[in-house]
Amino acid sequence: MTTLKVAASILLVLVTHCSWAQSSLSIGIKDSVRSVVLSEKRMLNIYLPEEYDQSDTTKYQVIYLLDGGMDEDFIHIAGLVQFNTLPWIKRIPPSIVVGIVNRDRKRDFTFPTTVAEDKARYPTAGGSGKFIAFLEKELVPYIQEKYRTSGAKMLVGQSLGGLLATEVLIENPYLFDKYVIISPSLWWDNGSLLKRQMVVAVSPPTTDIGVYIGVGKEGLAPGTVPHVMEVDANLLSEKVSKLQNKRIHPEFDYLPEEDHATVTHQAVFNAFRKLYPR
Template sequence: MKQLLLFFFSFIFFGNQVNGQSSSHSEKVISKAFTLGKTDEIRSAVLSETRILNIYLPQGYSADSATTYPVIYLLDGSANEDFIHVSGLVQFFNLTEMMPKSIVVGIANVDRKRDFTFPTTVAKDKEDFPTTGKSANFIKFLSKEAQPYIEKNYKTNASKTLIGQSLGGLLATEILFKEPGLFNNYLIISPSLWWDNESLLTQSSGLSKSFPGKKVKVYVAVGKEGKIMEEDAKKLSEVLKDLNHAQLKVDFAFFPEATHADVLHMALYKGFQLLNQKN
């Protein structure tokens, strides 16, 4: 009996040792950082500050290759804003071959109210947002510094797309009206066209006068976001269509199931489909 008990306890002791060793070996894992893209910091002479560009490079990208890529410029492109999920959506469209492999440049914010708005005549806006009204400087930064930097340092082609939502959509509309040649494609989501009593909607004549000698595609989308936002977005699409310009293609989409907070992803999915239609 004593020998049997000794064998029993010896079995448990050595069995636990083996199990412990096995468990220890199984916990040895390799862990390394998951890299989605890269971050470049550029000094802006126009804005007198350093700006961060978050950059997604498509699979297979090589600086040594002759292959060039379209560039998608994303406003509100900070890492904790829209850069990660928009890059993921672009990666999905690349994976399914629904759009060409593209570089995404997320422009991180410093003061979006300052950068995305033109001067307002509304006293309450001036009081509530004292830094606003400097969009002209930001547009100059895009054209004179950000775009040239990307084109110099990355394998780009002539295709340039701008994505802007809310105040970013306001800025995208201003660029379209005033300097349409800066981009080939404009994805304007839930634009804050209420700014300055909707004055921007009266300035489309500048677009017809300065329209570039190339095709420009514009996609406007809005969710169930209240009468003003919805009507302004619809009016923008109608103003653009009324120009009846041979080189301007305009699409509009309404998402009644979405709000201002969650419309971006659904809107961009549809927008990427429309921009990349073969016909």
């Protein structure tokens, strides 16, 4: 055997040994639900609290995360949840995170628009009604049946996900008891969502609803009519505040050091502090 072949054999043994010595690091599990409403299978990324096991009888709140893919917001938001539930921090209660992996976020997170430019830029848009029905009638019941949940539910959404979360808050507010709405794309359909009457205005809540609205230094949003992201987010906060209902607790947060691309992580961290005051 030549020297070159001997060296190659040794290298192969070393590489094989190193690969055997490695072990995987898991931060969650993959799950899925077959949706009749959406006529498709939806993939889920699930983070479970460290103490969650078969012998544990504790029930946990659930944080439903829009844009919940591994290449989206699941990893860093699950990390924030893990950090804020450490025994020496205990900012929020131990929680399950359900990251909803996208198939077509422009379809799922937008309601029908009357604006021609919106339709041209997002030809599949307008499916939020079905997606909200999926959340209410399929996903939440599935999670509640399969996992040990307490009934406490939070919805987290940013950008178009923030638009969807705002629509749920306005039209179906009792689906969740906490909302984290970040940089919502309220420019959609020339800001028509801000003009809708909130369900809680005519049917006041009997339980507490926490609402966090965060936005960075973002400026003009796309659209035929100029919309400033910070202004629209503040208008939403004012809309909720004007209800003057003691059961609804709005928190507005301006993050001037963040922009549309960077705001989510810091906003969720801030939301945990504001929605779970000590």
